[in-house]
Amino acid sequence: MKINPAQLHAIKPLRPGDASAQQQLDDAQEVKETFRTFIGESFFGQMMKAMRSTQDKPAYFHGGHAEEVFQGQLDQTLAQSMTAASADTIADPMFRQQFPKQAELLRRAETNSSAGLDDLQQLRRR
Numbered sequence: 001m002k003i004n005p006a007q008l009h010a011i012k013p014l015r016p017g018d019a020s021a022q023q024q025l026d027d028a029q030e031v032k033e034t035f036r037t038f039i040g041e042s043f044f045g046q047m048m049k050a051m052r053s054t055q056d057k058p059a060y061f062h063g064g065h066a067e068e069v070f071q072g073q074l075d076q077t078l079a080q081s082m083t084a085a086s087a088d089t090i091a092d093p094m095f096r097q098q099f100p101k102q103a104e105l106l107r108r109a110e111t112n113s114s115a116g117l118d119d120l121q122q123l124r125r126r
Helices: 005-010 021-053 065-098 100-113
Strands: none
Touching: 021 065, 021 100, 065 100
């Protein structure tokens, strides 16, 4: 495939111009959630697959192809549940290493949004 340099000016970025601070924060949050889902489901999915491969099929009570399909769906559902429950302990350190700019942006937003004692004075009763 040959690339014609004269045609490169027609390529437009997905989001023209500089992104606003809120847009950058939303993008970083989306990257983090996608990364957590990918890492968690990949890790737990492979773990479930390895666990299933250690057991032989039973001689008399095997459900055939239907059981194998159901087990695959069950393993996927279990991997999603385990990801939701514990992906932060596995994926967050990897996220901070792979995406340092987004991790720093999210950390700053989290510290800025956390309410302190000074904010409680604004909640007076009328």
